[in-house]
Amino acid sequence: MTDLSDPGFPAPPPLGVSALPAGTFDGEAVFVTGAGTGLGKAIAVEFARLGASVVVASRKPEHLDAGAAAIREVGADVVTAQCDIRDADAIAAAFDTATDAFGLPGILVNNAAANFPSPAEDLSPNAWRTVVDITLNGTFLCAREFARRHLAAGSPASILNVGASYAWTGGPGFAHSAAAKAGVKNLVETLAVEWGPAGIRVNGLVPGLFPHEDMTDDIRGSLDRTHDKDPCQPALRVGERQELGWAATFLASPYARFISGHTLVVDGANWQRRTLTNPPVVPIRDQLGLGPFENTDQVG
Numbered sequence: 001m002t003d004l005s006d007p008g009f010p011a012p013p014p015l016g017v018s019a020l021p022a023g024t025f026d027g028e029a030v031f032v033t034g035a036g037t038g039l040g041k042a043i044a045v046e047f048a049r050l051g052a053s054v055v056v057a058s059r060k061p062e063h064l065d066a067g068a069a070a071i072r073e074v075g076a077d078v079v080t081a082q083c084d085i086r087d088a089d090a091i092a093a094a095f096d097t098a099t100d101a102f103g104l105p106g107i108l109v110n111n112a113a114a115n116f117p118s119p120a121e122d123l124s125p126n127a128w129r130t131v132v133d134i135t136l137n138g139t140f141l142c143a144r145e146f147a148r149r150h151l152a153a154g155s156p157a158s159i160l161n162v163g164a165s166y167a168w169t170g171g172p173g174f175a176h177s178a179a180a181k182a183g184v185k186n187l188v189e190t191l192a193v194e195w196g197p198a199g200i201r202v203n204g205l206v207p208g209l210f211p212h213e214d215m216t217d218d219i220r221g222s223l224d225r226t227h228d229k230d231p232c233q234p235a236l237r238v239g240e241r242q243e244l245g246w247a248a249t250f251l252a253s254p255y256a257r258f259i260s261g262h263t264l265v266v267d268g269a270n271w272q273r274r275t276l277t278n279p280p281v282v283p284i285r286d287q288l289g290l291g292p293f294e295n296t297d298q299v300g
């Protein structure tokens with residue numbers, strides 16, 4: 001049993017405080033995918049607070065508007081670029097929009113991802129393909145477009161891939177996302193070496209549990225079934241969005257110029273094993289409140 005009199009990790013400094021010197025990103029532009037919601041928005045706002053201009057890239061107009069409003073609120077310049085990161089041409093057009101507005105962005109944050117809980121056996125081929133296509137292929141296509149432009153220009157740059165810790169542990173109920181995130185994490189290592197000589201750093205950033213108001217209904221539902229989230233973390237609390245923003249801005253900053261090929265996990269040690277044996281096994285269908293598997297594809 002968790003002793004709730006234990007203090008756990010203290011709360012972080014409040015939202016709005018920056019970890020890096022003011023103006024660290026003056027004159028720079030950062031391209032953030034999925035910056036209109038949740039953690040992408042929090043990361044983008046932290047760059048903006050430190051002087052960066054921001055490109056908010058995603059599919060839905062309401063998300064683009066929300067991201068732009070959040071950046072303007074902290075007094076930074078922003079442009080939105082509607083694109084589906086599964087579409088290489090749309091990504092190229094988004095980088096054109098960004099470059100017209102601010103010059104070629106020096107930082108890319110590959111934050112956009114897709115996810116919903118499902119037992120693996122229930123996933124249709126298209127459901128699997130959709131999550132892998134957005135999370136892994138989309139991340140690669142954005143990195144490729146960004147790097148090609150910097151390689152041609154001979155300019156240094158920095159890429160951050162947002163991951164998830166089930167890249168290492170596996171993710172029951174999230175087979176598609178966990179497999180895709182394992183690919184995203186592996187890309188960090190390969191691309192850091194391939195593009196290092198050209199001055200392009202590539203790092204990963206893995207959030208632990210960071211609940212926020214924009215979570216999709218599916219993810220929120222899964223989270224709501226997980227009781228007592230705070231005492232289930234070694235830190236005895238979940239993450240606060242500014243903690244991710246500080247980590248992201250550090251990794252992309254001049255103070256991290258010798259860091260590349262690294263994935264930083266910001267999760268209060270939640271993914272490490274903490275007992276000699278694990279808790280009792282609860283089948284994933286039971287965790288998701290589902291009945292027995294029925295193969296509706298079977299004929300006869």
Ligand code: HXC
Pocket residue numbers: 113114115116117118123124125126127128130131164177209216218219223
């Ligand atoms: C089973 C589902 C499903 C669900 C969709 N599908 N939702 N299958 N359970 N809940 C299936 C569909 O039936 C379809 O397959 C296929 O997936 C594609 O669905 P579409 O709706 O056509 O896809 P699309 O419009 O491209 O939307 C993608 C999406 C959607 C992933 C389904 O949820 C989305 O746009 N999400 C973006 C935001 C997001 O996912 N954020 C979560 C990030 S959080 P068929 O066979 O019927 O054609 C994260 C880590 C959280 O990654 C960590 C946990 C705490």
Ligand code: NAP
Pocket residue numbers: 033034035036037038039040057058059060061063064083084085086110111112113114115134138162163164165206207208209210211212214215216
């Ligand atoms: P979120 O609010 O659902 O954000 C996902 C974003 O991705 C949305 O803004 C969405 O914008 C964008 N997106 C999805 N599909 C896209 C596509 N095809 N093209 C372009 N943009 C697309 O989720 P979040 O919780 O902030 O997650 C952000 C990142 O953190 C993800 O990589 C996620 O895997 C990771 N993560 C989160 C947690 C957590 O606790 N929240 C934990 C571990 C990892 P549009 O709908 O407008 O396209």
